[in-house]
Amino acid sequence: MMSPLMQPIEQIASTDILSCSPETLVREAAAMMMESGCGSIVVFNSAEQAIGIWTETDALSVDLSDETSRCLPIREVMSTPVVTLPHHMSVHDVVGQFRNNAIRHALVEKQGKIIGLVSLSDVVLCQGTEAFLGLKRLDGIQAKPVVVLQSSDSLAAALASMREQELTAIGVQFADGSYGILTQRDVVGLVASGRGQAELGDICTRPVIGVSVSTSLLQARRVILQHQIRHLAVFDAEHRLAHIIGFREIIQSIEHEFLLELHGALRERDEALVQSRQSLLLADKVFEATMEGIVITDGNGFIQSVNPAFTRITGYSREEAIGKTPALLKSGKQSPEFYEYLWRCLRNDGAWQGEVINRRKNGLLYTEHLSITAIRDERGECLHYVAVFSDITQRKQAEERLHFLANHDALTGLPNRTLFIEKLQSAVEQARQYDRRFALLFIDLDRFKMVNDTLGHHAGDELLVRIASELQRIAPNLSTVARLSGDEFTVLLENIVTVQQVASRAQSILDAISAESTVAGQGVFISASIGISMFPEDGAMADALLVNADTAMYRAKERGKNNFQFYTADMNARAIERLKMEYSLHRALAQNELEVWYQPKVELSSGRIIGAEALLRWRHPDMGLISPAQFIPIAEESSLITSIGEWVLDSSCAAIRRWRDAGLLQGRIAVNVSGRQLKYSSIVDTVACMLERYALPSSALELEITESVAMDEDSGMVEVLHRLQALGIYLSIDDFGTGYSSLSYLKRLPVRGLKIDQSFIMDLHQDRDDAAITQAIISIARSLGLDLVAEGVELDEQRRFLVEQGCHCGQGYLFSKPVPADAFEALLRAQQV
Numbered sequence: 001m002m003s004p005l006m007q008p009i010e011q012i013a014s015t016d017i018l019s020c021s022p023e024t025l026v027r028e029a030a031a032m033m034m035e036s037g038c039g040s041i042v043v044f045n046s047a048e049q050a051i052g053i054w055t056e057t058d059a060l061s062v063d064l065s066d067e068t069s070r071c072l073p074i075r076e077v078m079s080t081p082v083v084t085l086p087h088h089m090s091v092h093d094v095v096g097q098f099r100n101n102a103i104r105h106a107l108v109e110k111q112g113k114i115i116g117l118v119s120l121s122d123v124v125l126c127q128g129t130e131a132f133l134g135l136k137r138l139d140g141i142q143a144k145p146v147v148v149l150q151s152s153d154s155l156a157a158a159l160a161s162m163r164e165q166e167l168t169a170i171g172v173q174f175a176d177g178s179y180g181i182l183t184q185r186d187v188v189g190l191v192a193s194g195r196g197q198a199e200l201g202d203i204c205t206r207p208v209i210g211v212s213v214s215t216s217l218l219q220a221r222r223v224i225l226q227h228q229i230r231h232l233a234v235f236d237a238e239h240r241l242a243h244i245i246g247f248r249e250i251i252q253s254i255e256h257e258f259l260l261e262l263h264g265a266l267r268e269r270d271e272a273l274v275q276s277r278q279s280l281l282l283a284d285k286v287f288e289a290t291m292e293g294i295v296i297t298d299g300n301g302f303i304q305s306v307n308p309a310f311t312r313i314t315g316y317s318r319e320e321a322i323g324k325t326p327a328l329l330k331s332g333k334q335s336p337e338f339y340e341y342l343w344r345c346l347r348n349d350g351a352w353q354g355e356v357i358n359r360r361k362n363g364l365l366y367t368e369h370l371s372i373t374a375i376r377d378e379r380g381e382c383l384h385y386v387a388v389f390s391d392i393t394q395r396k397q398a399e400e401r402l403h404f405l406a407n408h409d410a411l412t413g414l415p416n417r418t419l420f421i422e423k424l425q426s427a428v429e430q431a432r433q434y435d436r437r438f439a440l441l442f443i444d445l446d447r448f449k450m451v452n453d454t455l456g457h458h459a460g461d462e463l464l465v466r467i468a469s470e471l472q473r474i475a476p477n478l479s480t481v482a483r484l485s486g487d488e489f490t491v492l493l494e495n496i497v498t499v500q501q502v503a504s505r506a507q508s509i510l511d512a513i514s515a516e517s518t519v520a521g522q523g524v525f526i527s528a529s530i531g532i533s534m535f536p537e538d539g540a541m542a543d544a545l546l547v548n549a550d551t552a553m554y555r556a557k558e559r560g561k562n563n564f565q566f567y568t569a570d571m572n573a574r575a576i577e578r579l580k581m582e583y584s585l586h587r588a589l590a591q592n593e594l595e596v597w598y599q600p601k602v603e604l605s606s607g608r609i610i611g612a613e614a615l616l617r618w619r620h621p622d623m624g625l626i627s628p629a630q631f632i633p634i635a636e637e638s639s640l641i642t643s644i645g646e647w648v649l650d651s652s653c654a655a656i657r658r659w660r661d662a663g664l665l666q667g668r669i670a671v672n673v674s675g676r677q678l679k680y681s682s683i684v685d686t687v688a689c690m691l692e693r694y695a696l697p698s699s700a701l702e703l704e705i706t707e708s709v710a711m712d713e714d715s716g717m718v719e720v721l722h723r724l725q726a727l728g729i730y731l732s733i734d735d736f737g738t739g740y741s742s743l744s745y746l747k748r749l750p751v752r753g754l755k756i757d758q759s760f761i762m763d764l765h766q767d768r769d770d771a772a773i774t775q776a777i778i779s780i781a782r783s784l785g786l787d788l789v790a791e792g793v794e795l796d797e798q799r800r801f802l803v804e805q806g807c808h809c810g811q812g813y814l815f816s817k818p819v820p821a822d823a824f825e826a827l828l829r830a831q832q833v
């Protein structure tokens, strides 16, 4: 609620102003006052300007005995000038005006028009005077001494004393001791009527309404208001007239105390104002000068104000920021969930603080520490948000740098032991959770000490940096390379499936390190020893894995350095065996150690050769003939399969051409294709190229894929099968019955034939289950419209069963084992005869 002192005066001014023109006669003005009950009349000129005021007090100066005095124009007797105050002036400022001009009335003006009259009484009354009035009694007020004239005295005498002593009323005593009263208002009435020659007893008001001196001012005011009179007689204990008081005296009597109180309150208010102005000034200075950016938005988040630090930090000027939202600074580095949480905090708690990455006007990112506070009104409605932020980019960078230094090796930039152990621990947790394997390689350089001792530490450092970058280059994605100390490095290979993969990585690392290089201008030959531990076989915890890899590394040193050792002996043996095989397989191609043999496919009823399956053989110089079952998986892992597969196709196609030219073979030759060839090589192009090279129709070639590969729902692979089919190649599924074929999926594959796996054929003559499975496969093939070939037919009983069941083609030792190309050609020739 507004303080009474601060309310505008138009709210307390009385609006019924009595007015007249300057030419109005005094008696006319007095009559108007009597009629309207007003205590004053304002004189306006023709331009409607208030030029003076004539009050009841002025009426005392009229010489009632002289008619001309009553007939003077009011302009000659009015008080001038009259003070006019603007309607919006506060009551507080009006008090100041009254005091400065020593006046009790002022006119109130609004938009050039007089709208009311304000008096000191109005000011006092509007402040709530009850408390003052209740405390004071009539005998305590400083009223002017009462003037009592006799009823036989003349009016002129009464007017003279009222004028001289500035009285608003006098007492009139009658012979019987009773009292009457003559007031300024009565005088105005006389001015109006012209009754100037009279005894007081005839014109005074009688009887008088009076109270005792012990009455409180509050009670006295009530009596005045109740009887609608303007003056009250105050009698002393002996019932003598002690005072005549009017409303004005009552007000005046408390005015002093009130004004003291009022001025005290005003002083306090002024002081508070000065103080708050000073605090505002201070706040303003802080806003302007602080190092922290400040943004003030409205309740909807639109920026209303920013300080110079905001501009310094973000690059946006005040003008560019105002009216926008803080999203102006958005970097996209925080997720939508982050902002949702921030707003939730602001709504619920009215505050949020934290770190945010924002973007400056020049596009660069910066990190700020931000505090946002919601400013609410008394109903809890949010009026503003104030955001204060400091740019902590440099501090963050320093922290990150410190963190990096604490976790990385200063020389090579690789993770150090601390970080590596952390990564190892998390690898253990991940592998345990997802049931995966991983390998830890512990690498120690051979003869590093010699390089250090002979060529100096700088040379040693140079070499370590080179090794570090070599290791990073060669390590697969997602693996961790670290330097534990001196010349000790570690590599963490995650998502590893086989020991062979690890062995092959370890060998690549050895190959990369053990090259001759120049250090400090000197050629040096450096090699390394690697110890390998595997999770979970060689340790369930990080520590155990590290110790075991270290132990395996010492074994590698003992075994002549420049080699790797698995911690588990068995793994070691297997890995080395595979490695040897891989190495010799590389050589096999170059040294012409591979051969393609052929196993006839026959018509089961007649034994006539209708085609053949090409089967790879490796004639190893030491180990003799090696089965493809042994080396094809190694070829697949080392990606040798692509070149080997190409070689088999080339060799088979060349043979087909020969046999076709010789008129020996009309049917197809089937070549095995592995899953890896289908997925990762350009098999379609290779096949197309071979057909073209040997001018063969596509019907001369068949490709066999195993059931498990065919069922891999890799969309890329299915597409390759379709492209092969589009070339006209006959596709068949090998080893059918060993996998888990989905028949509906099978139906969608572009295959034309099934080969019943030899494991069912082997015992079908004596095992009812195998016989039943074979029968089932035969009926599936029939219903899907697929050709059938039975593999591994060794006995005539098997052959007969198959023919009876409706399988008409087969291959197996009953007809012929796989034989070299020449031998197969002989079989074809024999059939010709």
Ligand SMILES: Nc1nc2c(ncn2[C@@H]2O[C@@H]3COP(=O)(O)O[C@H]4[C@@H](O)[C@H](n5cnc6c(=O)[nH]c(N)nc65)O[C@@H]4COP(=O)(O)O[C@H]3[C@H]2O)c(=O)[nH]1
Pocket (backbone or CB within 6 Å): 599, 614, 615, 616, 627, 628, 629, 632, 645, 648, 671, 672, 673, 674, 704, 734, 735, 758, 791, 792, 793, 794, 811, 812, 813, 814, 817, 818
């Ligand atoms: N016990 C018995 N076995 C018989 C009989 N008839 C044929 N076999 C053998 O069964 C295997 C049939 O080949 P596969 O199922 O395609 O199985 C093949 C094939 O998956 C793969 N393979 C062979 N050559 C290649 C090739 O060039 N490329 C690819 N990717 N894989 C090949 O190696 C596997 C093994 O080939 P092989 O050792 O030649 O073994 C051949 C063959 O010698 C029989 O009556 N009784």
